[in-house]
Amino acid sequence: MNHEQLMKQYETIKARGKKLDMSRGKPSPEQLGTMSRLLTAVIRNDECFSETGTDCRNYGGLDGINEMKRLFGEILNVPMEQVIVGGNSSLNLMYDTVARAMLCGVREDCKPWCKYDQISFLCPVPGYDRHFSICELFGIRMINVPLLSDGPDMDLVEKLVAEDDTIKGIWCVPKYANPSGITYSDEVVKRFAQLKPAAKDFLVFWDNAYVLHDLTDTPDTLLEIFSEAAKYGNEDLFIEFMSTSKITYSGAGISCLASSPRNIAHILSCLKVQTIGHDKLNQLRHSRVFRTLEDVRAQMRVHMEIIRPKFQLLYRVFEEELSEVPGVTWTKPNGGYFICMTLPRGTAKRVVELAKDAGLVLTAAGAPFPYGQDPEDNILRIAPTYPSLNELAEAAPLLCCCVKLAVLEAAQPKVEQNAQNNP
Numbered sequence: 564m565n566h567e568q569l570m571k572q573y574e575t576i577k578a579r580g581k582k583l584d585m586s587r588g589k590p591s592p593e594q595l596g597t598m599s600r601l602l603t604a605v606i607r608n609d610e611c612f613s614e615t616g617t618d619c620r621n622y623g624g625l626d627g628i629n630e631m632k633r634l635f636g637e638i639l640n641v642p643m644e645q646v647i648v649g650g651n652s653s654l655n656l657m658y659d660t661v662a663r664a665m666l667c668g669v670r671e672d673c674k675p676w677c678k679y680d681q682i683s684f685l686c687p688v689p690g691y692d693r694h695f696s697i698c699e700l701f702g703i704r705m706i707n708v709p710l711l712s713d714g715p716d717m718d719l720v721e722k723l724v725a726e727d728d729t730i731k732g733i734w735c736v737p738k739y740a741n742p743s744g745i746t747y748s749d750e751v752v753k754r755f756a757q758l759k760p761a762a763k764d765f766l767v768f769w770d771n772a773y774v775l776h777d778l779t780d781t782p783d784t785l786l787e788i789f790s791e792a793a794k795y796g797n798e799d800l801f802i803e804f805m806s807t808s809k810i811t812y813s814g815a816g817i818s819c820l821a822s823s824p825r826n827i828a829h830i831l832s833c834l835k836v837q838t839i840g841h842d843k844l845n846q847l848r849h850s851r852v853f854r855t856l857e858d859v860r861a862q863m864r865v866h867m868e869i870i871r872p873k874f875q876l877l878y879r880v881f882e883e884e885l886s887e888v889p890g891v892t893w894t895k896p897n898g899g900y901f902i903c904m905t906l907p908r909g910t911a912k913r914v915v916e917l918a919k920d921a922g923l924v925l926t927a928a929g930a931p932f933p934y935g936q937d938p939e940d941n942i943l944r945i946a947p948t949y950p951s952l953n954e955l956a957e958a959a960p961l962l963c964c965c966v967k968l969a970v971l972e973a974a975q976p977k978v979e980q981n982a983q984n985n986p
């Protein structure tokens with residue numbers, strides 16, 4: 564199709580006046596609807612007690628009720644003593660971890676990060692925009708590190724952390740990374756476990772948000788980080804995070820963090836000043852609905868059945884519409900919430916703009932990069948989970964049309980130049 568024909572197709576779709584949103588990785592109403600039993604899991608006064616007899620309506624229980632500590636411990640494959648249960652958001656726990664390190668230091672014997680002139684974080688890219696926003700808010704310098712197909716470029720990570728003690732942290736989404744969907748290989752995890760940072764208060768933010776979020780029957784597997792790190796006495800480097808945001812309710816789930824016994828003790832000593840305890844009734848409701856790890860896995864299969872057709876629909880349309888377009892590729896992850904599309908250099912912003920003008924909201928181009936700046940302007944994060952299948956069937960051809968238009972526009976000057984040079 565030439566530019567004129569594509570433009571005609573674009574205008575026709577635009578004239579339908581549909582409003583579609585594929586901008587954020589949210590569960591759909593249908594997914595949320597599968598958890599209604601959670602709403603009524605605890606309804607009577609005599610049901611409000613945890614297995615140790617704690618009255619979940621009252622104060623206390625800083626690290627969470629045993630049932631949830633045990634369940635998270637099983638999911639992450641760490642001892643329950645090394646788990647702290649939080650509120651509804653793991654992002655909140657990550658923010659608090661940075662804020663605590665800033666104000667109080669990573670451990671008792673560490674200088675608060677805010678006392679340094681300059682501190683930096685390594686940011687594997689493309690990555691999760693909200694990780695980068697935390698750094699931006701606190702004025703932490705961000706250093707891009709390429710995220711390869713098996714994890715961050717470890718040669719670069721090892722070199723940078725060894726030679727620069729202003730580097731205090733790294734953001735990692737080790738399984739089904741947002742947005743590229745890759746999972747860290749065993750080798751990458753082992754190299755993380757042996758990391759030798761120059762800064763003694765260096766922290767790896769091991770954000771395992773998609774630990775259970777498979778999309779296929781051939782899921783990825785991830786080595787458990789703490790037992791690997793223990794081989795090198797390096798457990799203190801890691802804080803792991805996850806939540807039930809995309810298992811139960813994204814606005815009313817349960818989060819947790821896991822770390823070494825030493826880190827857990829320090830975190831609790833600070834946390835006790837911040838709160839007397841998180842919402843234990845919600846923890847209790849979750850533990851009543853999920854009595855075993857297998858109950859959680861069953862719920863994840865329910866999600867998979869809802870989400871998988873949405874990904875498959877997009878793959879089908881992309882294959883039909885884009886397989887011949889030079890420089891356009893997309894991921895087909897085994898899990899997670901995103902498809903990541905790579906475009907020819909300098910076209911991602913234009914695709915987002917064209918889509919927006921036609922009523923389709925995409926994640927801002929550049930969002931998966933620190934400061935919202937994609938140096939190549941060629942990465943699109945596509946979030947298929949929230950729209951219905953019917954909406955996706957409308958959105959997908961429009962997205963492809965925008966991609967083809969942007970690619971053609973970018974190639975146009977070259978075509979014109981060639982025509983001038985070879986009249």
Ligand SMILES: Cc1ncc(COP(=O)(O)O)c(C=O)c1O
Nearest residue numbers: 652653654691736741772806808
């Ligand atoms: C990698 C990653 N971490 C954390 C979150 C947010 O988690 P929570 O809802 O527990 O704050 C998301 C949400 O999209 C995510 O993609």
